[in-house]
Amino acid sequence: MPQVPAATRALRVLRYLASQPDPVPLEAIVRACGLPRSSAYHLVTAMEAEGFVVHLADEHRYGLGVAAFEVGTGYARQAPLQRIARRPLAELVDRVQQSAHLAVLHGRDVLYVLEDRAPGRPPLVTDVGVRLPAALTASGRAVLARLPAAQVRALFPSAAAFVDRHGAGPTSLSALRTLLAETRQRGYAVESGEVTPGLSSVAVAALDHNEHPLAGVAVTYETGSADPGELAAEVGRTARLLSARFGGRS
Known part of the structure; x- marks a missing residue:
């Protein structure tokens, strides 16, 4: 043709x-x-x-x-990310028996666009439509770790840009950079009690065809009740699947 x-x-x-x-x-x-x-x-x-x-x-x-x-x-109106991620997220929950969610970066926050809660697990604040400080959440850290350093610096230009919920989490750009470097080295992001005391999360970013982070895929669990590395392996599997469907790779 x-x-x-x-x-x-x-x-x-x-x-x-x-x-x-x-x-x-x-x-x-x-x-x-x-x-x-x-x-x-x-x-x-x-x-x-x-x-x-x-x-x-x-x-x-x-x-x-x-x-x-x-x-x-038009792409945004059709919500393809949520549509494509819904089934893989449900399958992730079935595999790990923990609640999972999908969040996108929105300024210095993450916006939760999809959630699948496992039966019998504790309630979460990460409901669809909720925004939380990106630097405190595992999904936010997974996304921030894949952004250029200049973009992270622009998002967090001073100490006033950081939010403290429970007396934990980074309070300066240097602290955030250290945390993001650890995230890249580990291969997944973690958070423990910084959003909700007693709950922890692991997350991996799904990428588009330009290797830009589309969203953070995360699982939340009661602290100490599961192995974060094992959960992260399953979360990474889901993130890679979503990346492949958007022409990228994790």
Whole structure:
């Protein structure tokens, strides 16, 4: 089908533009997408006509257009993350017999978008729609550990950015950096009594095709009632499954 190569090139341009912090010159698109300059020019011109690309003539740069934003908001409206994660999360709960949840980063907080509670387990504060400080939760730490250092620094510029719930958890950027380094070395995030006394959590981040953390997959259990390493292995299995379904890897 002759349309497929052109469509593939257009998607590569969109993906590249979406990964850039600012609009870029045509030469950058040529290099990043491996296109001849004339082909790249005709392609972005066609995409501009459809609203997916905007041309900043004064700056000689190209960025994402309104149509790309509409595609993104449509993605959010359809809630594919929750839909895709619902069954794997339920299967995780069946395997470990502990409550599990899925959370996404929302500023300095995590927003819980999905939860599956195991029968007979204690009630949790991590209900769907609840927001908690990312630096205190296992799911938040799993996500933060996969972000660039500059982004973490921007989220937590001073001690005022940190929240204390029960007298535990990081209170400075250096303390948070140490905790995130330990998380990366361990391969999963942990939290014990920092959200709710007597309860602990382990979490692993699910990644998208750009190796960016989509969400934190976590299991919460009564402190001392389970082996965190064994739970983390099962949580990691679920996170890798979600990553694969979004074109990424854990």
